[in-house]
Structures are given as structure tokens and as C-alpha cells.
Amino acid sequence: MTPGDAPTLSDRLTAAAAWPVRVLFQILDKPFRLIQRIGGIKTMPYIFLLPNLAFFGLFVVIPLFINFAFSLTGGTNLYLTDRVYTGTEQYAFLFDCGNYADPTSCREDRFWRGIYNTATFIFFQVTFLVLFSLITALILNRKIRARGFFRAVFFFPVLLSPVVVALIWKWILLRDGILNAALVSMGFDKILFFVSPEWSMFWAIFVSIWANMGFYTLILLAGLQAIPPDLYEAAEMDGTSTERVFRRITLPLLWPNMLVVIVLALIKGVQIFDEVYVLTGGGPGTATQFIVQYIYNTGFTNQVQNFGLASAASVVLGVVLFVLTMMQLAATRRRDNG
Amino acid sequence: MADTTADRRSIAALVTARRGRGKLHWTDVFTYAYLVFGVLLMFGPVVWLVLSSFKSPAGLVEFPPTLLPLGQVSVTVEGYDDPLPLFLTTLEDGTQKELAQVRRIGIVSQMVDPENPGETIRVPIDQREPIREFRLATENYVDPLQRFNFTRYLWNSVVVTTLATLVTLLINSMAAYGLSIYEFKGRNAIMLFVIGTLMIPITVILVPVYLVVTQLGMVNSLWAVILPGAATPTGVFLLRQYMLTIPRDLIEAARMDKASEWQIYWRVVMPLAMPAVAVLAIFSIMWRWNEFLWPLIVLNRSEVYTLQVGLNAFQGELDVQWHYILAMTVVTLIPVVLVFAFLQRFITTGIASSGMK
Structure with missing residues (x-):
């Protein structure tokens, strides 16, 4: 922006948002000067890092260790010092299964139900999420009219809160909702979606794809736009067919981005909770109860708050996420280093 | 682009x-x-x-639903205190007439002709159809503001979002400044540590963070929602990458002019890093406004609910009052729509370049 330009609306919004920050900075100026005078410039980086690291320590690092400690203890007390050391008992309880393929044979069948539900969910959700994101990105990358508008259309649900998304769809899917009205008008019977386990799972998957697709589309679109255009020009000169161009140029060059998107979707999928919890409440029965809801229920809503068991399940979830994140780092490195 | x-x-x-x-x-x-x-x-x-969200409770339970919100037309008839609902009635001789209903007894209703209020006509209820017009049930929006804690939830959400975003911007930009401007012992270790914490989502450490929050006496206070998520590794990372591009000469020049380190951070580096700060601010606002699982765990009293938790509580009640829920959902959605309408470019380029949400 040159000095002569009139400030745009977003400039003004930024300025308005920056105002309280500026006041805060003024207040903090004095103590920092004092510290610099006493400790010299060498201490300053540590001082600047201190607040953030204190927060990390208090709310991430210490909890990570406590979590592990919790998982080795039993009882219902929240404070660690009041808890009984039980060794690996919680883990043994979680993994006590006659047959791992059959949740009903497990002592803690809700945990395994949660794992199987989550596995089913991410298998379909990630597959179709990536598929539709790819199709949408390809289409938005074409020469279409009002591209900015269409991109915004597919993107905006990303910003909606999971609770809002769930309520929007719940209202559509209710017994007397508009979808059932459409079914009736076409001569079908009403379907009680939230009474059927299969339909509940279907809508859980559908709604989470609806809400998150725009995010992945955006990453893939950026990837598509980074493909050097001269490759396409060369292909055009050779008279290569569109299908072949897609298979030989677009897909291989987009693949690193695809990998990143797939792993990101997996990481988010494993942690699915918000949308589905509001939409189905985990039901009917335990049909859409996922692993995070198992942890939430076990630790916080059940009559007996079993913090030890919830922590043990969190550790299991953490291990899965750790593996996935390693995959993500590898995928990102591969993409960024070409 | x-x-x-x-x-x-x-x-x-x-x-x-x-x-x-x-x-x-x-x-x-x-x-x-x-x-x-x-x-x-x-x-x-x-x-x-x-x-x-603009339909009356009666309009909402209707099946099949009407597209637009409609309300029944009512008329004031001489001799009756309250306005009476108007129906298009088919009379015994097959003619149709607009009549007002006085009362309904079983399957028969007593109707009255507004132009001739003296006599009442008995009509079977299946011989009449309500006359309706387009009407917005704005009471869906007004009532919750007065009757429930809804204003409270709205206020709580605004407080959480604002304070949390300010704290996040402050401590994250300070950390990013420390990591990008100085050469010091342990810098790489700290950077690795920041990237490491990127991998730990709150879902993995729900119980122990709850313990920490309880120890600090913050359960059922808004601080329990504001503080745990304030130090975001993504924020530090984003700001640091941006600050690394700021020319060192500027900082050296400021030091020559005897500026304190705090002044360099605040007057030189921060203004230059504004595009990245703005992106982080938008993200933080979205994260906080939409956050659900953590507030659900630490906020157990209705007075401290945020909008998301409040909405969930309403929809979980036995007697679900959809006309209020829908209106409140729209209110919850409005800030997001505004942010999106004005700042779409920031958000989309921010996501495309950082790959985070």
C-alpha cells in the first residue's frame, strides 16, 4: 500500500484488532527494559521465549508425562498422589480380548467398538474426502467462470463450527425433516436415520466430508497451480489426450500433495468427535461411538470417572497419532524437497 | 498466488x-x-x-415443511377480544368463504364471518384450511436473548475468543521473535521442541490437562478454556518463518539508534510481520469461536457455557425447542460468515501456504 491509498476495510479491521495489542505492549515496555539493563542482551531471547514455553510446559509437556502416570494407576481420585499404582493393569484390561476381530469378546468392548467404528469411519471418510477434494480441485482449476465464487462455496463450511454443522444436518435429517419430505414426495417411506446404525454411520461420514472438503480442496488446488504450465504446453503440442495428460503429468506431480492430504485427513479422522457427537450422540447404541468419545465418556461423563482407563486409551490413541504424524512429516519433506 | x-x-x-x-x-x-x-x-x-429459523413452532412441526416461513392470518372480529385465526372454509353448499374460527370442539369448529359477526357457523375441521402469509417469526431470535442464558453464552464466547486471541498473539509472537532474531544456545533444541508439541493434540492429553486446570482452580471459569490452548506451536512456527524474512539490517540499525530489544520487537519486527500476525489472528478467532470438546469438559455450569456448549446442551434436552435452537445456530454462524466475507483472501492463502487449519 502506498501512502496515498485510502485504507480498505480489511486495513481498518486489522487496525482495530491491533489497538488493544498496542496498549498491552506499552504496559509491558518498562519491565522488559529493566530486565535488559540487568541481564544484558544475552538474556533477552530466553525472556521472549519464557511465556510461551511456560504454557507449553504447563499444558502440554507436563500433562504428557502425567498422562502416562495416570494410565499406570487406578481408582477414581483425580490427584495423582491419592491414586493407587496398578502397573500395566489398565492396558491389560483394555487389551483383554478373546478375539481381536470381535469386540464382543473383549472385556472392555466399548473401547474396541470405538476402535472398529473409528477404523470404519476413517476408511470411508478419508477415501471419499480425498476423492471429492481431488475432483473439486481439478474442476476449480479449469477455465470456469466466477472461479473465486465457486472456490468460496466449497470452502466456507470449513469455517463453520462442528456444532453448527451438526445442527444444520440434524435439522435436515430429522424424522419430519426436509429430506424425509423429499423421500415421501417421491413415493418412498420416511427413514428414521438416527435409529439405523448404518444410516447414522453414513451421515456421520457424509457430514464430516461436507464440512472438511474445502480445506483439502484448497491444498490440492495450490498443488495443481504449482505444476509448471510448460509441461502442459509440451503435451498439447504432441497432441496428447486429456486422459493421458492427467495420468502422466497431473497425477504424478500432484502425488506429493495428495500424500500430505491423505495423512492429514487420517490424523484428523482418528480424532473425530465434535460433529458426530452432536449429530448422533454416538448412537444408536454405540454405532457411531468413536475412540475420542470413548475417552471422553470414560474419563468425564460416566458415573464412575475412570481417569486411569481414559489415560491408557489416550496413550494408545497417542501412539497411533505419533505414527501418523511421522508419516506426515515424511510426506511433507518429500513434497517440499521435490 | x-x-x-x-x-x-x-x-x-x-x-x-x-x-x-x-x-x-x-x-x-x-x-x-x-x-x-x-x-x-x-x-x-x-x-x-x-x-x-424464522418459522413459528407450529410451522416447524408441519410435514411436509413449507419452503418459506408462514404465519396464519388472523383478524379482529367485533365482539371478540382476541384476534381470531382466518380459514378458507368450504361450506355445505360447496361455496368457499373466508371465516374466522372462534373455537374448536373435537372435529367441529365454530366459525364466524368477519363481515357478519352475529351468527356462528359450525364446520367440520376437514372442511377448512388456514389462510397464511409470509411472516418472519422474529420472536425466535428475541426470546432466547431474554429468557435463557443465551446472552450469557454469547458474551462468554466473545470473551474467550478475544482474550485467548490476544494472549496467543502476544506470547506466540514473542517466542517467534526470540527464535528468529537471536543466535543463542539451545535455539535448535527449542525449535525442535516447538515442532514436537505440534504433534500433540488436546485429545491425547484430556485427563492430565483437566488435572492441571483443576490444580490451578480454574474449572468452571473461562480461563480454563482460554489458557491451555494459548501457546500454539503452529502460531510460533508461522510467525517465525515470516520473521526470518525480515532484513537483519533493520534490526542492527535500530540497535545503533539505542532502541531496546522490546522496542525492536514491538516497533520494528511486529509491524513488518503484520500479514502473518493477521493470519494467526484469524485462525485463532476461528479456533476459539468453534472450540467444543475442551470447553465441554471444563465448563459444567450453565453460566460459564460458551455458545457451542450451550447449543449442544439445548439440543440434548428432552423437549427440544428447535425454533430457538435454529435461531441461535444462525447467531453463532454470523461472526464466521462476516470473517469469511471480509477476510477470505487472508484465510485461503494462509491455509494454502501453511497447510494448517
Whole structure:
């Protein structure tokens, strides 16, 4: 922006948002000067890092260790010092299964139900999420009219809160909702979606794809736009067919981005909770109860708050996420280093 | 976006290359069909939510639902205190007349002709149909503001979002400044540590963070929601990458002029890092406004609910009052729509360049 330009609306919004920050900075100026005078410039980086690291320590690092400690203890007390050391008992309880393929044979069948539900969910959700994101990105990358508008259309649900998304769809899917009205008008019977386990799972998957697709589309679109255009020009000169161009140029060059998107979707999928919890409440029965809801229920809503068991399940979830994140780092490195 | 219009055109020209002259290739048809379907699928549900939120409770339970919010027309008839609902009635001789209903007894209703209020006519209820007009039930929006804790939830959400974003911006930018401007012992270790914490989502440490929050006496206070998520590794990372691009000469020049380190941070580096700070601010606002699982755990009393938790509590009640829920959902959605409308470019480029949400 040159000095002569009139400030745009977003400039003004930024300025308005920056105002309280500026006041805060003024207040903090004095103590920092004092510290610099006493400790010299060498201490300053540590001082600047201190607040953030204190927060990390208090709310991430210490909890990570406590979590592990919790998982080795039993009882219902929240404070660690009041808890009984039980060794690996919680883990043994979680993994006590006659047959791992059959949740009903497990002592803690809700945990395994949660794992199987989550596995089913991410298998379909990630597959179709990536598929539709790819199709949408390809289409938005074409020469279409009002591209900015269409991109915004597919993107905006990303910003909606999971609770809002769930309520929007719940209202559509209710017994007397508009979808059932459409079914009736076409001569079908009403379907009680939230009474059927299969339909509940279907809508859980559908709604989470609806809400998150725009995010992945955006990453893939950026990837598509980074493909050097001269490759396409060369292909055009050779008279290569569109299908072949897609298979030989677009897909291989987009693949690193695809990998990143797939792993990101997996990481988010494993942690699915918000949308589905509001939409189905985990039901009917335990049909859409996922692993995070198992942890939430076990630790916080059940009559007996079993913090030890919830922590043990969190550790299991953490291990899965750790593996996935390693995959993500590898995928990102591969993409960024070409 | 780095690509030029010329580049785009050449890709597009190729990908949309048509077979034969002027004839639409199937991919063109598919493209536009997909886009139209996409608009319906993405916008439709939200439009339906907004339309429904203006319907009266009676209009909401109607099946099949009407598209627009309608309300029954009522008239004031001489001799009756309250306005009476108007019906299009088929009389015994087959003629149709607009009559007002006085009362309904079983399957018969007593009707009165507004032009001739003296006599009442008995009509079977299946011989009459309500006369309706387009009417917005704005009471859906006004009532919750007065009757429930809704204003409280709204206020709590605003407080959480504002304070949390300020704390996040402050401590994250300070950390990013420390990590990008100075050479010091342990810098790489700290950077590795920041990247490491990126990998630990709150879902993995729910119980122990709850313990920490309890120890600090913050359960059922808004601080329990504001503080745990304030130090975001993504924020530090984003700001640091941006600050690294700021020329060192500027900082050296400021030091020559005897500026304190705090002044350099605040007057030199922060203004230059504003684009990245703005992106982080927008993200933080979205994260906090939409956050659900953590507030659900630490906020157990209705007075401290945020909008998301409050909405969930309402929809979980036995007697679900959809007319209020829908209206409150629309209110919850408005800030997000505003942010999106004004700052779309920031958000989309921010996501595309950082790959985070």
C-alpha cells in the first residue's frame, strides 16, 4: 500500500484488532527494559521465549508425562498422589480380548467398538474426502467462470463450527425433516436415520466430508497451480489426450500433495468427535461411538470417572497419532524437497 | 498466488480443450453440472437453516415443511377480544368463504364471518384450511436473548475468543521473535521442541490437562478454556518463518539508534510481520469461536457455557425447542460468515501456504 491509498476495510479491521495489542505492549515496555539493563542482551531471547514455553510446559509437556502416570494407576481420585499404582493393569484390561476381530469378546468392548467404528469411519471418510477434494480441485482449476465464487462455496463450511454443522444436518435429517419430505414426495417411506446404525454411520461420514472438503480442496488446488504450465504446453503440442495428460503429468506431480492430504485427513479422522457427537450422540447404541468419545465418556461423563482407563486409551490413541504424524512429516519433506 | 493469468489460461485452454468445433466435450458438461450441484449441496443446508429459523413452532412441526416461513392470518372480529385465526372454509353448499374460527370442539369448529359477526357457523375441521402469509417469526431470535442464558453464552464466547486471541498473539509472537532474531544456545533444541508439541493434540492429553486446570482452580471459569490452548506451536512456527524474512539490517540499525530489544520487537519486527500476525489472528478467532470438546469438559455450569456448549446442551434436552435452537445456530454462524466475507483472501492463502487449519 502506498501512502496515498485510502485504507480498505480489511486495513481498518486489522487496525482495530491491533489497538488493544498496542496498549498491552506499552504496559509491558518498562519491565522488559529493566530486565535488559540487568541481564544484558544475552538474556533477552530466553525472556521472549519464557511465556510461551511456560504454557507449553504447563499444558502440554507436563500433562504428557502425567498422562502416562495416570494410565499406570487406578481408582477414581483425580490427584495423582491419592491414586493407587496398578502397573500395566489398565492396558491389560483394555487389551483383554478373546478375539481381536470381535469386540464382543473383549472385556472392555466399548473401547474396541470405538476402535472398529473409528477404523470404519476413517476408511470411508478419508477415501471419499480425498476423492471429492481431488475432483473439486481439478474442476476449480479449469477455465470456469466466477472461479473465486465457486472456490468460496466449497470452502466456507470449513469455517463453520462442528456444532453448527451438526445442527444444520440434524435439522435436515430429522424424522419430519426436509429430506424425509423429499423421500415421501417421491413415493418412498420416511427413514428414521438416527435409529439405523448404518444410516447414522453414513451421515456421520457424509457430514464430516461436507464440512472438511474445502480445506483439502484448497491444498490440492495450490498443488495443481504449482505444476509448471510448460509441461502442459509440451503435451498439447504432441497432441496428447486429456486422459493421458492427467495420468502422466497431473497425477504424478500432484502425488506429493495428495500424500500430505491423505495423512492429514487420517490424523484428523482418528480424532473425530465434535460433529458426530452432536449429530448422533454416538448412537444408536454405540454405532457411531468413536475412540475420542470413548475417552471422553470414560474419563468425564460416566458415573464412575475412570481417569486411569481414559489415560491408557489416550496413550494408545497417542501412539497411533505419533505414527501418523511421522508419516506426515515424511510426506511433507518429500513434497517440499521435490 | 504466484501464477499469472497467462499461465492459467494456457493450462485451462489445454484442460478444457474441446473435441470438434464448438461442441461441448463431456467434461465441460460435467464441470458445470458438478458446480451447480456443489452450490446446492454446500449452500442449500445453510439457506434451509436460515429459512427454518424464522418459522413459528407450529410451522416447524408441519410435514411436509413449507419452503418459506408462514404465519396464519388472523383478524379482529367485533365482539371478540382476541384476534381470531382466518380459514378458507368450504361450506355445505360447496361455496368457499373466508371465516374466522372462534373455537374448536373435537372435529367441529365454530366459525364466524368477519363481515357478519352475529351468527356462528359450525364446520367440520376437514372442511377448512388456514389462510397464511409470509411472516418472519422474529420472536425466535428475541426470546432466547431474554429468557435463557443465551446472552450469557454469547458474551462468554466473545470473551474467550478475544482474550485467548490476544494472549496467543502476544506470547506466540514473542517466542517467534526470540527464535528468529537471536543466535543463542539451545535455539535448535527449542525449535525442535516447538515442532514436537505440534504433534500433540488436546485429545491425547484430556485427563492430565483437566488435572492441571483443576490444580490451578480454574474449572468452571473461562480461563480454563482460554489458557491451555494459548501457546500454539503452529502460531510460533508461522510467525517465525515470516520473521526470518525480515532484513537483519533493520534490526542492527535500530540497535545503533539505542532502541531496546522490546522496542525492536514491538516497533520494528511486529509491524513488518503484520500479514502473518493477521493470519494467526484469524485462525485463532476461528479456533476459539468453534472450540467444543475442551470447553465441554471444563465448563459444567450453565453460566460459564460458551455458545457451542450451550447449543449442544439445548439440543440434548428432552423437549427440544428447535425454533430457538435454529435461531441461535444462525447467531453463532454470523461472526464466521462476516470473517469469511471480509477476510477470505487472508484465510485461503494462509491455509494454502501453511497447510494448517
